[in-house]
Amino acid sequence: MQVEAHLQKIIDQEGKVHLTLIDPASQTPERAAEIALAAVKGGTDAIMIGGSTGASGTLLDETVIKIKEKVDVPTILFPGSSAGLSRYADAVFFMSLLNSRDLGYVITNQVLGAPLVYQSQIEPISMAYLIVEPGGTVGWVGDAKLIPRKKPELAAVYALAGKYLGMHYTYLEAGSGADKPINPEMIGAVKQVLGENKLIVGGGIRDAEAAKLCALAGADMIVTGTVLEEVRDVTVKVAELVSAIKR
Numbered sequence: 467m468q469v470e471a472h473l474q475k476i477i478d479q480e481g482k483v484h485l486t487l488i489d490p491a492s493q494t495p496e497r498a499a500e501i502a503l504a505a506v507k508g509g510t511d512a513i514m515i516g517g518s519t520g521a522s523g524t525l526l527d528e529t530v531i532k533i534k535e536k537v538d539v540p541t542i543l544f545p546g547s548s549a550g551l552s553r554y555a556d557a558v559f560f561m562s563l564l565n566s567r568d569l570g571y572v573i574t575n576q577v578l579g580a581p582l583v584y585q586s587q588i589e590p591i592s593m594a595y596l597i598v599e600p601g602g603t604v605g606w607v608g609d610a611k612l613i614p615r616k617k618p619e620l621a622a623v624y625a626l627a628g629k630y631l632g633m634h635y636t637y638l639e640a641g642s643g644a645d646k647p648i649n650p651e652m653i654g655a656v657k658q659v660l661g662e663n664k665l666i667v668g669g670g671i672r673d674a675e676a677a678k679l680c681a682l683a684g685a686d687m688i689v690t691g692t693v694l695e696e697v698r699d700v701t702v703k704v705a706e707l708v709s710a711i712k713r
């Protein structure tokens with residue numbers, strides 16, 4: 467419960483959480499650690515590590531190790547499969563892609579990954595992962611029956627089912643690099659049924675205004691990945707996003 471409790475404490479004290487997503491396949495472990503450090507200087511609360519294609523093995527382990535050498539905030543795995551686990555991380559979003567047509571993403575990868583989590587110190591954080599249009603690479607890889615952008619009620623019933631199955635977190639994903647983030651109507655409808663359960667929103671959030679809209683609509687945590695791979699000054703960008711969502 468350490469990482470989950472830590473994030474809860476930040477929500478209690480500061481209202482919202484900012485998460486930085488680093489894809490181990492996008493740069494060297496050393497560069498990943500530099501980005502993580504810059505993000506922490508900007509005020510990010512934790513580092514998510516994962517990618518939908520090829521984040522595994524030595525590259526993944528080395529990326530986690532280098533990041534942990536540089537920063538004190540929690541490292542949380544965001545695995546694309548059971549191969550996306552590393553014993554060096556603090557926690558894992560132990561997620562099921564509830565709207566996948568492929569049983570592999572609903573339960574099989576979780577079964578294959580469970581023994582490593584059991585044998586290590588990685589804290590599992592149970593999460594319902596829901597992919598909304600346009601869905602991007604992760605929507606294709608995960609064979610998701612994409613939730614239409616204009617159907618907030620569909621996202622809400624999936625989230626409710628996840629909550630009744632005992633999942634603590636719900637992640638509304640528009641897909642990495644999406645042209646628009648999840649809309650406020652959908653975020654509001656999902657948060658309404660979740661109550662105290664936590665809502666993460668990500669995909670296509672590139673500036674303070676978008677982050678603020680998502681947070682005001684009911685997101686407890688905001689994820690940014692792509693934009694931090696693109697900007698020159700990660701600290702400045704993260705500081706802008708963080709100050710837009712925190713009270």
Ligand SMILES: CC(C)=CCC/C(C)=C/CC/C(C)=C/CC/C(C)=C/COP(=O)(O)OP(=O)(O)O
Binds near residue numbers: 546548559562580
């Ligand atoms: C809990 C365990 C062991 C496994 C879960 C397995 C599941 C449910 C995966 C969901 C489907 C999937 C492929 C998720 C990937 C999540 C992720 C890291 C998304 C961000 O990646 P992108 O930024 O889109 O990746 P690329 O940049 O590699 O396209």
Ligand SMILES: O=P(O)(O)OC[C@@H](O)CO
Binds near residue numbers: 668
């Ligand atoms: O890369 P971006 O668009 O910030 O999306 C982050 C995350 O939701 C992807 O899984």
Ligand SMILES: [Mg+2]
Binds near residue numbers: 642691692
């Ligand atoms: Mg990516």
